[in-house]
Amino acid sequence: MADQRPGAGTRIIRWIDHRLPFFAMMNHELYEYPTPRNLNYWWNFGSLAGFMLLVMIVTGIFLAMQYTPSASLAFDSVERIMRDVNYGWLIRYAHANGASMFFAIVYIHIFRGLYYGSYKAPRELLWILGVIILVLMIATAFMGYVLPWGQMSYWAATVITSLFSAIPVIGQSIVTFLWGGFTVGDPTLHRFYALHYLLPFIILAVVLLHLIALHRFGSNNPLGIDMKGQQDSIPFHPYYTIKDLFGLTVFLLIYAFFVFYAPNFLGNPDNYIPANPMQTPNHIVPEWYLLPYYAILRSITFSIFGIPAKLLGVLASFGSLFLLLIVPWLDSSPVRSSRFRPIYKWVFWLLVIDVLALGWVGANPPQGIVVTVGQIATFYYYLHFLILLPLLGKIERPHPLPASIAAAVLPGGSGMAAPASLRKS
Amino acid sequence: MGRKLAFGWLAAAAAALSLTVAASAARAQETPPLPHQQWSFDGVFGTYDIAALQRGFQVYKQICSACHPVKHLFFRDLAALDYTPDQIKALAASYKCTAGPNDQGQMYERPCLPSDPIPGPFPNDEAAKAANGGALPPDLSMVVKAREGGPDYVFAILNGFVPAPAGFHVVQGKYYNEYFPGHNISMPPPLSDGAVTFADGTKATVPQMAHDVVTFLSWAAEPNLDTRHRIGARVFLFLIVGVGIFYAAKRKIWAAVH
Structure with a gap:
């Protein structure tokens, strides 16, 4: 009978799925995807980061329609967007503050991974892909910051590209190559614009790989133990879709506060002065999310074994980032979650304080106590990863792990399977 | 005990004094x-x-x-100051704007229009510096x-x-x-x-x-500050309602698993 046949929509979906299993894949990866039942709110930041990437791409494309990447017109074209383009101010403020929000989210996401040992086997490649995303984000954000062609844009571009001159012998040639001339200028701005448009799509591709690696073993969880069966997991939808939506709305309140009520709070006033190659600003400071790397760069004020301080600073700064790639092999403890690691739990918070201290150092002119704090904090950053992380696994006695997620989080610890009504077959 | 305390105060006072002296020396430069x-x-x-x-x-x-x-200001922008279109037109016309080239290839002066940027006092930065003892206003x-x-x-x-x-x-x-x-x-x-x-x-x-x-x-x-603040208030109301709805939905959906 007619009413027993599936509807036209269903039949179209089946027809497509038979040839291209798109809907089946979506159903599998987003709907029934088994997720640990005990994820806390720190696990919201992954989907938030994905959301911000899309916001940045969408706002960025609309800005690109109005922006002119030429040294003589860039600054004015940004002002035209702010004043004459319909809701241009909203798009630009959403984009500029979006970068800050994106980094804040990603940093929390990374520290969450460090706290709960999310980088440990079998999730090493998942972690490495995440670090690659961070490196690409930094490159993208740096080039994006140059585009308004204000004073800080110009001088940040000059300082950061000049870092490559620290490379022995060929350094200066590399810098000239990067600039497309003998100083930061029109060719530099054009290529930065092209790359700033390209890199987000490469980030998007790496995010897809990140998701594929994530879905291979599923999320880690606050207990850091594997899901051992149905009783430990719940389907992603509706449980984590609604939890992510709730978290997203709370996040949007914070984001909206900056966009509507403090749009220039995180920016630097100097960037509203057009770029002037003849006049260096008093203090060249990067955006807040790059301050720790900047602090490490400036902390190396001495040469070792004849290697000049500048080169060492560049190596230490880039090294602090690339060091994260080998964290899965530096940490010798088999226990993932800090909940069961009595010493690492405290060492973790010391690292958080250390990175915040580096941020403070990066924001202040390098004189007096600032330099000393910067050098101690830089030393401790490397000490944490290169000495403490390998050593702790050997000397620390972890607390006993629970038998299963269900045993630990369900009342009575019965480990009963979730009711059948909760599962989508 | 008392002497220790007195000594402590003395030391503190001396430190404060030396700080004040150092500060007043620095103040000559600081704002x-x-x-x-x-x-x-x-x-x-x-x-x-x-x-x-x-x-x-x-x-x-x-x-x-x-x-x-x-x-970055155009005459037309002054509508935000509650000037009427006629007032803005009259104001613009009291300035001279360079236009052209005309069909003879010549640039010429004409009264400014509301769609023109407000002309500055100098034709370029060099002229401004020359007229201001080398400093650029x-x-x-x-x-x-x-x-x-x-x-x-x-x-x-x-x-x-x-x-x-x-x-x-x-x-x-x-x-x-x-x-x-x-x-x-x-x-x-x-x-x-x-x-x-x-x-x-x-x-x-x-x-x-x-x-x-x-x-x-x-x-x-x-x-755009006025518009920004007005839209922001609406966005906040919308989001606060959203937070409430999603929180209630989350509680209801998760009730079965807790």
Whole structure:
């Protein structure tokens, strides 16, 4: 009978799925995807980061329609967007503050991974892909910051590209190559614009790989133990879709506060002065999310074994980032979650304080106590990863792990399977 | 015990004294903290005060515009100051704009139109420097956003012309300003009591004119602030309702698993 046949929509979906299993894949990866039942709110930041990437791409494309990447017109074209383009101010403020929000989210996401040992086997490649995303984000954000062609844009571009001159012998040639001339200028701005448009799509591709690696073993969880069966997991939808939506709305309140009520709070006033190659600003400071790397760069004020301080600073700064790639092999403890690691739990918070201290150092002119704090904090950053992380696994006695997620989080610890009504077959 | 305490106090006093001496030595170069002014556009519900904007535009037009351009402002933008289209047209027509080339290939002067940018006092930066002893009077349409401290800084500069402290060397052709970095500013004190006559009867004191012109310049730097604050309030209401709904839904859905 007619009413027993599936509807036209269903039949179209089946027809497509038979040839291209798109809907089946979506159903599998987003709907029934088994997720640990005990994820806390720190696990919201992954989907938030994905959301911000899309916001940045969408706002960025609309800005690109109005922006002119030429040294003589860039600054004015940004002002035209702010004043004459319909809701241009909203798009630009959403984009500029979006970068800050994106980094804040990603940093929390990374520290969450460090706290709960999310980088440990079998999730090493998942972690490495995440670090690659961070490196690409930094490159993208740096080039994006140059585009308004204000004073800080110009001088940040000059300082950061000049870092490559620290490379022995060929350094200066590399810098000239990067600039497309003998100083930061029109060719530099054009290529930065092209790359700033390209890199987000490469980030998007790496995010897809990140998701594929994530879905291979599923999320880690606050207990850091594997899901051992149905009783430990719940389907992603509706449980984590609604939890992510709730978290997203709370996040949007914070984001909206900056966009509507403090749009220039995180920016630097100097960037509203057009770029002037003849006049260096008093203090060249990067955006807040790059301050720790900047602090490490400036902390190396001495040469070792004849290697000049500048080169060492560049190596230490880039090294602090690339060091994260080998964290899965530096940490010798088999226990993932800090909940069961009595010493690492405290060492973790010391690292958080250390990175915040580096941020403070990066924001202040390098004189007096600032330099000393910067050098101690830089030393401790490397000490944490290169000495403490390998050593702790050997000397620390972890607390006993629970038998299963269900045993630990369900009342009575019965480990009963979730009711059948909760599962989508 | 008592002696220890007294010694402690003495040491503290000595330390405080040495700090004060060091600080006063440094103060010769440093600027005092900016006094915070009350601005109508402060806070999440802030809006520009239209009367202050009109007075501020008058101060800009009669005083500041002798040296400073407002590069990013067009005559048409002044509609936000509640001027009628006819007033704006008449105002624009009182300026000369360069147009062309005409069919003879010549550039020519014509009265400005509302769609023209407001012309600055000098044809280019070099001319501005030549007329101002080598110093470039900065564009004022962005200045409030381009300085640390924003409106408070610009207000402080306008009111910061005080006699130089004894022993301070004021460079030839410059003026002492309490709030300017390094204190040697190229701009002579621009405002004096009664320098303009306000149509609405407001007394034109220096702080009053400074407050009005800074309000105008804040608008010039951020003309969409009113709209931004209004939309922001709606976005917040919407999101707060959303947070409530999603929180309730989350509680209900998760009730079965807890």
